[in-house]
Amino acid sequence: MQRFLLVDDDPAAEARLRGVLRQSADWDMVCVRSGAVALATLADQPFAAVVVDLAVLGADALDFLQTAHDRFPGVVRMVMSSLDDATTVLRAVPVSHQFLAKSIAPARVLQALDRAVSLGAMLNGTALARVVGGVGTLPSVPGIYRELNRVLSRYDSSIDEVAEVVEQDPAMTAKILQLVNSSYFGLQSSVVSIKQAVSFLGTNVLRTLALSVAVFRDAERYECAAGFSIDAEREMAGRTARIAARLVARPLADEAFTAGMLHDIGKVILATQLPESYSDILSTARSAGRPVQEVERERLGASHAEVGGYLLGIWGMPYPIVEGVAYHHTPQRAGNLFDIVGAVHVASALADAAPGDSDLDLDVDFVAEAGIVDRIEEWRQLFPMVGA
């Protein structure tokens, strides 16, 4: 039995949650009415998660989340909000794990808690810690991403300021314009400036493109594992991102795009930081015709998916993206709903398939339980046709 702390002053919301908790053998809840009492309670007793209604904390919400992050890093932080605190929600992105709409069904709150806690357990597992411990240097979050986050977190940031951050780096600017103008985005007219790119694609996609350009550029400084190509990985990342964004509905598309773009970042880390053992892993996988993640797990105790999720967790990426990356080969670990995890799973299989390939590297149980068996064939037809 695990416990979470609810910070909410609405007795009706508390009662709704207590209703589903009566049927749950996994979760118990303590409810408090203010941020100050919540911090004292977290210091006093162990909790797996804290669920906070942003409206209760008002202007102190960000301070509360930051303090909880600093003092209780192992406690999952979830934020409940209604649409009218959207601006606070945006600013809370770096300091919370997940957002839930205030109107969400109480049973979904428990599901979200299960997912977040099991991801946390996986990322803090000993096998993964051993692999990460064996990696010389984990890359730090690219400066341009930090700078874009800083500008975008202000209410009054303009497209000009966002473009300026990118344009300070001419090589980055050229690479982004090249990507935006590739068949990859299927834009009708050519894009000649970062400002134009932002207005066509939005700030989130631009931020992801800048992050991915920086990640792959950084990796080029290292000697890579034999049999591993940074260029091929970059290409595959772009294809996966574009497909993933089209498999889910609009509100999830940007996150699916980002998770798709970064899904194999763990491979880049292993290939650049453990080149010898990774060469061996790649050649074993190829000669035996086995999925590389299976050989990674056998040799290292964890796969590139988990290593990538771990890194993005450290970078403070939003939780759904960390999850999408960490579970892209094991989607059932996130449940059977088709959301970002499923989209990245299917997109990476589609992006990886050679034309006419009949076998996709899919988890058949997940595909069946998520109810997407018929759609796979439809998607397989669709994406080669649009040059994905």
Ligand SMILES: [Fe+2]
């Ligand atoms: Fe992968």
